[in-house]
Amino acid sequence: MAEKIKVLIPEKEVNARIEELGKKISEDYAGKQVHLICVLKGGVFFMCELAKRITVPVSMDFMSVSSYGDGTSSSGVVKIAKDLDESLEGKDVLVVEDIVDSGRTLSYLLEILQKRGPKSMRLCTLLDKPERRVKDVHVDYVGFNIPDEFVVGFGLDYAQKYRNLPYIGCVEM
Ligand code: IMP
Ligand code: MG
Numbered sequence: 001m002a003e004k005i006k007v008l009i010p011e012k013e014v015n016a017r018i019e020e021l022g023k024k025i026s027e028d029y030a031g032k033q034v035h036l037i038c039v040l041k042g043g044v045f046f047m048c049e050l051a052k053r054i055t056v057p058v059s060m061d062f063m064s065v066s067s068y069g070d071g072t073s074s075s076g077v078v079k080i081a082k083d084l085d086e087s088l089e090g091k092d093v094l095v096v097e098d099i100v101d102s103g104r105t106l107s108y109l110l111e112i113l114q115k116r117g118p119k120s121m122r123l124c125t126l127l128d129k130p131e132r133r134v135k136d137v138h139v140d141y142v143g144f145n146i147p148d149e150f151v152v153g154f155g156l157d158y159a160q161k162y163r164n165l166p167y168i169g170c171v172e173m
Contacts (some may be wrong), residue, residue: 005152005162005169009144014126014154014167015049017143021124022053025094025141033057035091035118037084039109040064041163042098045155046126046143050096061086067105078108088116098155099127103135110137126154127168144168 025034034054038047040062051058064082093113100106106123114121124141131148146168152158153165162169 003158004172005165006172007167008146008149008151008170009168011167014143018046018049018126019053021141021143022050022055025050025124026053026055029054029056029092029094031056032092033059035086035088035093036060037093037095037113038062039095039097040082042155042157043096045163046098047096050124059086059091065105065109067108078105078112080112088113088118088121090117090119093118093121095121095123097123097125099129099151100125100137100139101129101132103133103137106137107135127151127156 034056036047036051036058038044038060041064047060051060061084062082063080063084065078066081067078095110095113097106110121110123122140123138125139126143128139128142128145129148130145149170150158151168151170152162153167153169155163157163158171
């Protein structure tokens, strides 16, 4: 069955905002190389679009985590399903996420990555639902703050569907 999807942020606005973030990140990392870490699968569309708009040297790595929970909320205990290929030692790391919701997954993940000795570590997310936060997570770059609604598109899924939508939409249940 197909759900009804209502456009929340049109494609043009998403792309314009990513352009701005790319510019800001390029300024902030001037003279450095930024090591982007994509949290699969949700972060992949955003990271690719962002990387294309960063003008300082970029390297990339990918990891996949699953968070134990009851399906609708994450517990904060994270299992690494696919680890990074490269070490973070001495690198200027920028973790790229699709969305920060409760913050449980990210706060656990950042703690693990911090122990691997990056020179610096920042967090960039396309979407943030600040109302939903239960774990404090410092987000350095945010695309859009959104209300507490379930969203899809630009990497975000509903039962593995809709990741390929070029805009951010709300699922009408
Ligand atoms: P949390 O911050 O630990 O609660 O979990 C964040 C993860 O939950 C994200 O990386 C997404 O995979 C998923 N998530 C949270 N909100 C949404 C949503 O509105 N749509 C799709 N996935 C979501
Ligand atoms: Mg995610």
